[in-house]
Amino acid sequence: MQFARPLADLIAQLERLPGVGPKSAQRLAFHILRTPEDDVRRLAEALRHARESLRLCTECQNVSETATCPICADPTRHRREICVVGEPRDIASIERLNEFKGVYHVLHGLLNPLDGVGPDQIKVRELLVRLEGQVDEVILATNPTIEGDTTALYLAKLIKPVGVKVTRLAHGMPVGGELDYADNATLLSALEYRREM
């Protein structure tokens, strides 16, 4: 015997989360046992509700409660500029600037052939479909990492023949860094000096 079964079950479930090893799973589990029951119920409900109620926006593929996300549904955003990002959380980084008034496209991943992530594993086809409409510019805002640069190059090659202007966030950001961690000033200059590809 080690732990009571419900406790062992909880530890096993927590260990499956990214970045949570056996020791931190134990610590989290014991924390849960000391947490008021109502709070634990709220956490359990938030997990289930988030997973069950959220889907991908049919236009930009961002995580959304509705078929069309609030940004795509906003009539004041112009649809001729599409900012392409790797993950939904990257949208929050750009929205924070209050500068970009176009719409987004979330790839849900970056090209990484070694890990078996090719164009079919991310939302590339969905982006091409959108370019059939009236689009003036595609801003490639993937991370300035190897995967992000590879993805940007790949998309630029694919999109330019369609006749749409393709730009990339300026390398004002520290190379190898992640969009998600950039400060506003750096991101802002990167957006301002975006260069055509």
Next chain:
Amino acid sequence: MQFARPLADLIAQLERLPGVGPKSAQRLAFHILRTPEDDVRRLAEALRHARESLRLCTECQNVSETATCPICADPTRHRREICVVGEPRDIASIERLNEFKGVYHVLHGLLNPLDGVGPDQIKVRELLVRLEGQVDEVILATNPTIEGDTTALYLAKLIKPVGVKVTRLAHGMPVGGELDYADNATLLSALEYRREM
């Protein structure tokens, strides 16, 4: 607008966990969105079930599904030796050795006056009640940290006048370390060379 509401809710709930900051809460939340619905339901259920079904053993105060925990209910364990530990997880460390055949007492904390943890905040009174029965030895197996040593000293002073032998795990363990992280050999020698206080 930043995140869809169910997602923002989930991030807020995850941020309340110990060691989970805003960034890791976001990462965990997006991981949840990519996890199969059944797995998320299982995690939510494990959280709720662990919190709702577990209580403290009426004898040793360990976390248990039943009024008396499996160790206290085991007729082959002798009740004349009580091993006192700070947290339920410390029991697993000692049980792993397959050496100790007595029973446990979980304090659920260690004395820490600066944090306002005095004898009334941990399960000291419950330990004294148990000493009214037939007890030959109390082994103080609290962590060899300032809080653990303080707690051991305090308990030794309290218990010795009752006429019960009080021992402390030998300092075979690295000072300042935690029981929870000790390897078996170290813990075993610490148990073997326990000294009377």
